[in-house]
Amino acid sequence: MRVALFVTCLADTLFPQAGKATTALLERLGHQVEFPAAQTCCGQMHVNTGYARAALPLVRRYVQVFEPYEVIVAPSGSCTGSIRHQHAMVARRCGDEALAARAEAVGARTHELSQLLVDVLGVEDVGAYYPHRVTYHPTCHSLRLLRVGEAPLRLLRQVRGIDLVELPDAEVCCGFGGTFAVKNADTSTAMLADKMRSVLATRAEVCTAGDSSCLMHIGGGLSRLRAGTRTVHLAEILAATAERPA
Amino acid sequence: MTGEPGVTGEPTFLGLPTAPPGVGHLRGSEPFPAAARRALADTQLRRNLGKATSTIRAKRARVVGELPDWEALRQAGQQIKADTMRHLDRYLEQLEAQVTARGGVVHWARDAREANQIVTGLVRATGATEAVKVKSIVTDEIGLNEALASAGIHAHETDLAELIVQLGRDRPSHILVPAIHRNRAEIREIFLREMADADPGLTDSPAALAEAARQHLRRVFLSARVGISGANFAIAETGTLCVVESEGNGRMCLTLPEVLITVMGIEKVLPSWADLGVFLQLLPRSSTGERMNPYTSMWTGVTPGDGPQQFHLVLLDNGRTAALADQAGREALHCIRCSACLNVCPVYERVGGHAYGSVYPGPIGAVLSPLLTGIEDNASLPYASSLCGACYDACPVKIDIPSLLVHLRARHVEESGPSPEAVAMAAAAWVMAGPARYRAGQRAGRLGRLLGRGGRIRRLPPPVSAWTAARDAPVPPAQTFREWWRER
Numbered sequence: 001m002r003v004a005l006f007v008t009c010l011a012d013t014l015f016p017q018a019g020k021a022t023t024a025l026l027e028r029l030g031h032q033v034e035f036p037a038a039q040t041c042c043g044q045m046h047v048n049t050g051y052a053r054a055a056l057p058l059v060r061r062y063v064q065v066f067e068p069y070e071v072i073v074a075p076s077g078s079c080t081g082s083i084r085h086q087h088a089m090v091a092r093r094c095g096d097e098a099l100a101a102r103a104e105a106v107g108a109r110t111h112e113l114s115q116l117l118v119d120v121l122g123v124e125d126v127g128a129y130y131p132h133r134v135t136y137h138p139t140c141h142s143l144r145l146l147r148v149g150e151a152p153l154r155l156l157r158q159v160r161g162i163d164l165v166e167l168p169d170a171e172v173c174c175g176f177g178g179t180f181a182v183k184n185a186d187t188s189t190a191m192l193a194d195k196m197r198s199v200l201a202t203r204a205e206v207c208t209a210g211d212s213s214c215l216m217h218i219g220g221g222l223s224r225l226r227a228g229t230r231t232v233h234l235a236e237i238l239a240a241t242a243e244r245p246a
Numbered sequence: 247m248t249g250e251p252g253v254t255g256e257p258t259f260l261g262l263p264t265a266p267p268g269v270g271h272l273r274g275s276e277p278f279p280a281a282a283r284r285a286l287a288d289t290q291l292r293r294n295l296g297k298a299t300s301t302i303r304a305k306r307a308r309v310v311g312e313l314p315d316w317e318a319l320r321q322a323g324q325q326i327k328a329d330t331m332r333h334l335d336r337y338l339e340q341l342e343a344q345v346t347a348r349g350g351v352v353h354w355a356r357d358a359r360e361a362n363q364i365v366t367g368l369v370r371a372t373g374a375t376e377a378v379k380v381k382s383i384v385t386d387e388i389g390l391n392e393a394l395a396s397a398g399i400h401a402h403e404t405d406l407a408e409l410i411v412q413l414g415r416d417r418p419s420h421i422l423v424p425a426i427h428r429n430r431a432e433i434r435e436i437f438l439r440e441m442a443d444a445d446p447g448l449t450d451s452p453a454a455l456a457e458a459a460r461q462h463l464r465r466v467f468l469s470a471r472v473g474i475s476g477a478n479f480a481i482a483e484t485g486t487l488c489v490v491e492s493e494g495n496g497r498m499c500l501t502l503p504e505v506l507i508t509v510m511g512i513e514k515v516l517p518s519w520a521d522l523g524v525f526l527q528l529l530p531r532s533s534t535g536e537r538m539n540p541y542t543s544m545w546t547g548v549t550p551g552d553g554p555q556q557f558h559l560v561l562l563d564n565g566r567t568a569a570l571a572d573q574a575g576r577e578a579l580h581c582i583r584c585s586a587c588l589n590v591c592p593v594y595e596r597v598g599g600h601a602y603g604s605v606y607p608g609p610i611g612a613v614l615s616p617l618l619t620g621i622e623d624n625a626s627l628p629y630a631s632s633l634c635g636a637c638y639d640a641c642p643v644k645i646d647i648p649s650l651l652v653h654l655r656a657r658h659v660e661e662s663g664p665s666p667e668a669v670a671m672a673a674a675a676w677v678m679a680g681p682a683r684y685r686a687g688q689r690a691g692r693l694g695r696l697l698g699r700g701g702r703i704r705r706l707p708p709p710v711s712a713w714t715a716a717r718d719a720p721v722p723p724a725q726t727f728r729e730w731w732r733e734r
Contacts, residue, residue: 007727007728009678009684011727012688012726012727012728013688013691013722013726013727014720014722014723015720015723016723016725016726016727016730019727019730019731020727020730023731035728035731037681037728037731037732038681039681040678040679040680040681040684041678041684043675043678045674046671046674046675047652047656048633048652048655049655049659049667049671050628050652050655050656050657050658050659050660051656051659051668051671051672051675052652052656053656053660054671054672054675055675057675057679058675058678058679061679086652089649093656140632140633140634140635140636141635143635144634144635144636144638144639145635171636172592172634172636173592173632173634173636175592175632176632177631177632177633177634178632178633179629180629180631180632180633181712181713181717182709182710182712182713183279183629183712184278184279184282184593184629184630185279185712185713185715185716186279186282186283186286187279187282187286187593187596187597187630188632189715189716189717190286190292190596190597191592191593191596191632192716192717194592194596216719216720217717219718219720220713220717220718220719220720221716221717221718223702223717223718224704224716224717224718
């Protein structure tokens with residue numbers, strides 16, 4: 001299957017390993033990955049901070065760049081959620097009904113990685129090998145906006161060598177929330193403290209999730225504390241094999 | 247012909263009036279981040295809230311899980327409320343006609359000040375200097391107790407939690423559990439200090455505390471001539487008012503006094519009894535986590551020889567029509583004040599209700615308060631959320647609170663002038679809207695590598711310095727994804 005990769009601006013700029021792993025994984029499963037170079041950002045930060053109008057050119061760009069593709073994947077529940085649930089709203093707020101209709105169509109063809117694998121491609125065992133103790137944080141937008149449900153855990157349970165441990169209070173937000181982390185830094189940090197307490201209670205060496213943004217937040221806290229637990233994107237675990245370890 | 251407004255016969259529409267400042271409790275004295283910072287430092291508060299909200303969350307989850315048609319009930323609740331808001335004028339006039347026909351008197355109050363004047367005048371006319379109150383957030387919203395006090399009338403709160411708040415000269419911090427920020431030991435101290443008749447040997451067992459309140463209130467109930475309540479629902483087709491509660495104090499206030507005054511936000515009206523059936527299933531499960539609340543009181547006008555012989559209904563606007571005028575925002579008026587969104591909110595659980603500055607805290611408060619006051623008076627509240635979506639999942643009438651928060655943020659940005667943030671956001675959007683500019687931006691961002699020490703950045707410059715106050719930032723990689731893709 002031909003799959004267009006929307007890598008997200010965050011992964012492109014700060015966490016390229018998530019994009020590389022998504023590519024490696026899909027190619028290993030026999031799919032053809034394309035990276036339309038004209039892509040930039042989904043505009044979620046603008047929309048969620050109140051700048052819906054400023055996000056209009058970004059919505060238009062996303063729609064134009066990805067309209068030719070039947071299947072689009074993003075290694076992010078949050079960006080996929082924004083594309084599916086906010087792009088049409090932004091277009092409507094700016095009075096562009098035609099763009100809204102196109103955005104809805106492209107949004108419906110945009111999939112978060114674990115949903116693409118489990119729900120669209122029908123695969124749970126991706127042949128990964130990852131001999132580490134891992135806990136999984138279901139990010140809010142994956143969970144409550146996209147309803148990915150058990151998909152990421154079903155993928156992780158099939159990974160060889162993994163020691164998968166359940167995260168206590170997993171469904172509680174880590175406190176990232178985009179610009180919330182800066183505008184309400186104290187509250188965000190208090191939420192992060194509780195999330196880190198849960199992560200550390202698992203004694204996992206790796207905390208994984210389907211979003212680089214939440215991982216940047218949790219990982220930033222763990223790193224500051226020298227806690228001895230690192231954050232790794234779900235795609236990297238699924239891409240790892242005995243021959244090509246992460 | 248064109249010309250000045252008025253000349254053409256087209257009046258200039260100035261918008262519907264919002265809740266006025268200077269009266270009531272819809273505005274805080276400081277922005278949310280500052281109030282939250284102080285609240286976060288209160289370790290006792292963190293402990294009390296964490297314990298209370300997790301207990302209610304578990305109870306709610308259990309009883310909601312029992313109902314196979316919960317989603318259908320939510321859907322029904324949402325649709326009934328949407329229909330009611332669409333025809334609010336019609337239902338309110340129907341309610342007025344029915345209440346009047348059954349011997350009640352209906353008063354219309356455009357705002358808090360007018361409502362307080364009406365209620366104060368009604369109590370004065372009875373000659374009473376005391377009144378008993380059922381737990382009511384709307385009377386907290388308008389600051390009724392203070393207004394009555396300044397007219398020499400003492401309003402006794404009779405709900406246990408409201409009594410704790412009143413005796414402690416405190417503010418409610420939760421829609422359902424106003425004293426959620428207090429634990430047993432603190433409540434015991436308040437009772438010993440403020441209740442002249444309290445037993446010095448009072449323990450902090452819940453039964454002992456409840457008994458002390460019961461003894462304290464009994465005298466008040468039996469001598470009260472005026473009762474004041476809010477309303478959970480009002481049924482337009484018959485003019486029936488409904489209050490749901492747990493303690494029975496409400497039943498006493500609604501039946502013992504000669505005069506009953508009910509203050510109700512105009513959004514509380516329901517078209518019919520059949521609609522009430524839906525909400526009596528949704529509300530107790532969502533609020534206290536019970537299948538049904540212990541006391542459901544309903545009354546229709548005045549019944550000679552039984553219960554209050556005078557009934558006044560004060561219908562309050564106080565910014566509600568302004569909220570209704572916001573086509574997206576009006577969904578916030580669907581709220582039935584169950585407080586499920588507060589109990590599941592990770593922000594509320596950590597900062598508590600006082601940080602929101604309004605009697606309506608938590609996720610629903612963060613949308614409702616700015617809608618009622620005008621956004622400029624509660625501008626920090628729509629940002630007091632990580633948009634995690636737990637509130638939307640818990641809401642019994644499916645209010646899409648995260649989308650409303652985003653909508654209000656957009657209204658705030660659109661209604662306020664240029665700001666440094668707006669300039670930065672516009673610049674960021676411009677950079678990202680063009681791939682060449684975006685690539686140049688990535689290259690510039692790579693200068694961040696210079697800040698890296700040991701694979702992490704410990705300090706970023708403003709405006710993102712708040713990030714690195716408690717969190718490391720990642721060091722930009724030597725190669726972006728697109729550079730890697732081009733080379734492979």
